[in-house]
Amino acid sequence: MRIAVIDYDRCNPDKCGNFLCERVCPVNRMGGEAIIIDEENYRPVIQEASCTGCGICVHKCPFNAITIVNLPEELEEGCVHRYGVNAFVLYRLPVVKDGMVVGILGPNGTGKTTAVKILAGQLLPNLCGDNESWDNVIRAFRGNELQTYFERLKNGEIRPVVKPQYVDLIPKAVKGKVRDLLRRADEVGAFDDVVRELELENVLDRDIKHLSGGELQRVAIAAAILRKAHFYFFDEPSSYLDIRQRLKVARIIRKLADSGKSVLTVEHDLAVLDYLSDVIHVVYGKPGAYGIFSQPKGTRNGINEFLRGYLRDENVRFRPYEIRFTKSSERQSQASDVLVQYPRLVKDYGGFKLEVEPGELYMGEVVSIVGPNGIGKTTFVKMLAGVEEPTGGEVDWELKVSYKPQYIKADYEGTVYELLSRIDAAKLLNSFYKTELLNPLGIPDLYDKQVNELSGGELQRVAITAALIRDADLYLLDEPSAYLDVEQRLAVSRAIRHLMEKEGKTALVVEHDVLMIDYISDRLMVFEGEPGRHGRALPPMGMREGMNRFLASVGITFRRDPETGRPRANKEGSVKDREQKEMGEYYYV
Ligand code: ADP
Ligand code: ADP
Ligand code: SF4
Ligand code: SF4
DSSP: OOOEEETTTTTTTTTTTTHHHHHHOOOHHHTTTEEEEETTEEEEOOOOOTTTOHHHHHHTTTOOEEEEOOOOOGGGEEEEESSSSSSOOOOOOOOOOOOOOEEEEETTSHHHHHHHHHHSSOOOOOOOTTTOOOOHHHTTTTTTTHHHHHHHHHOOOOEEOOOOOOOGGHHHHOOOHHHHHHHHHHHHOOOHHHHHHOGGGTTTBBBBGOOOHHHHHHHHHHHHHHHSSSSEEEEEETTTOOOOHHHHHHHHHHHHHHTEEEEEEOOOOOOHHHHHOSSEEEEEETTTTTEEEEEEHHHHHHHHHHTEEEEETTTTSSSSSSSOOSSSSOOOOOOOOEEEEEEOOEOOOSOOOEEEEEEEETTTEEEEEOOOOTTTHHHHHHHHSSSSSBBSOOOOOOOOEEEEESSOOOOOOOOOHHHHHHHHHHHHOOOOHIIITTTTTGGGGTTTTTGGOOOOOHHHHHHHHHHHOOOOHHHEETTTTOOOOHHHHHHHHHHHHHHHHHTOOOOEOOOHHHHHHHHHEEEEEEEEEEEETTEOOOEEEEEEHHHHHHHHHHTTOEEETTTTTEEEEEETTTHHHHHHHEEEEEEOO
């Protein structure tokens, strides 16, 4: 079975030399019609039945607009939805089961949202043909766990609730006070409990438009949980939350399943996904072209297969390499030249006071900053940069700092290329930057797009690139993982490490994704205190010491998975959890 997908956003018949693909196609040259021109829409159409899959058009198209893949025949009957001729195809669906949290793991653009829209009854799947009724869908899933689900959906017995991915967009759609919003949502009479559990007491009387990303995330989760429904979908519930909040949210979502509801979640923080899910599906394929849901897998095994890039039951290798985490107790940072040695610093804003213990940063290292939001991380860096004057201590150097904030605005008028070339056009042509940064982050594919039309994940990748190509001594990246899928998180981590090593620069990365922290950091800087009131910045320390210090304050222990070396959160109160806490080893056992 062969599918041909054309990305018409990229296809530009006038600029490729007048339908180049049609002219080079050997079938067409022999008088056949593998590619025809749709005159009305002025675009090429590939007829899959006539195409031989030679791949010539794929290589010749200057805009990488064409994908041709051969897929196993048995997938054909699992074809669930196709958006149109030469459009994205979705194969198979995840299971939904009462009393279970089903996790979905896979790259962006492989059909996760499409699957959820189908399960929520918002999109009638066309079964890759011209289907127009739910009865056919029920028939197509006969004998499958989804048969009953679709029967209930058709009869209006299933009410779905969705927690959307981009919580930053909520203030555009919903106005008013948090209290009123949550009161309106409360159909189960659990307002007080949910507000307490999600620590929302202090924001109840705030206007939604004044909430931070982390607050919006928790309000959105609360609003979903308060609804009375059968099927709950949480799209990336961890963005903008710190580690403690992430695991708390995971426990609350689990409770929903324990009360008999069916829950589906997409989550790219693997420690959270692991902690949250009963089973997971890996979605694989090619973003924008096709996506296939794997069989349901046990959570640990599923995540390991994902990291290995090989699905055993399916006998499918979907990535040519494995992702492994360093098992050695800690990575030794290269003792190199000191970038800056800073004294004890104090910043007192009146309402908030930050005390920084003296420390030093080396050239060529990546230091992750951990700690809750509102604890003074940005304030610290602003002092290092000389932007903010300390109230105590003195800053007598000038460091050039490049900063990617946590919340990125897309208010630039122009294309991605214009934005980036204005910062440093030479770096866009530099082969080191191309191989280490631009290509792995998929930036060249975005060059022609308008900045204000980018999706959240695209914008994040562009903002990270913009920060990293700027000439500076110190790079500060605040939550670079938000809205990125796992592959992109790892690509960003690798890019940051390689650039700092090669250029001898220093990066401070504020992160809450434990796997990413593990992957990226030479050392760790822990911030403690009470968010919004006072903070204390400890000097940068080794990974083991730092993680122990930090996780002890949060009360969570991690162990390493023996196969992949990835960190896994222990269930609270489990034997491992108690043993590790007793030994004071919260992280490396
Ligand atoms: P994910 O949630 O995994 O990021 P989506 O389900 O949102 O993926 O989208 C998968 C692909 O389907 C997208 O890359 C897009 O190309 C395509 N797609 C989504 N919606 C439509 C639509 N209405 N028409 C055509 N193509 C669409
Ligand atoms: P983080 O980066 O850890 O989220 P910040 O350094 O941004 O924390 O902020 C820490 C605290 O300082 C917050 O409570 C914030 O409201 C307060 N704060 C930040 N900048 C100012 C300012 N210019 N004036 C008064 N308070 C401020
Ligand atoms: Fe030209 Fe590529 Fe479009 Fe074919 S798909 S018409 S080669 S731009
Ligand atoms: Fe023609 Fe080959 Fe492209 Fe198929 S893959 S449309 S046969 S050039």
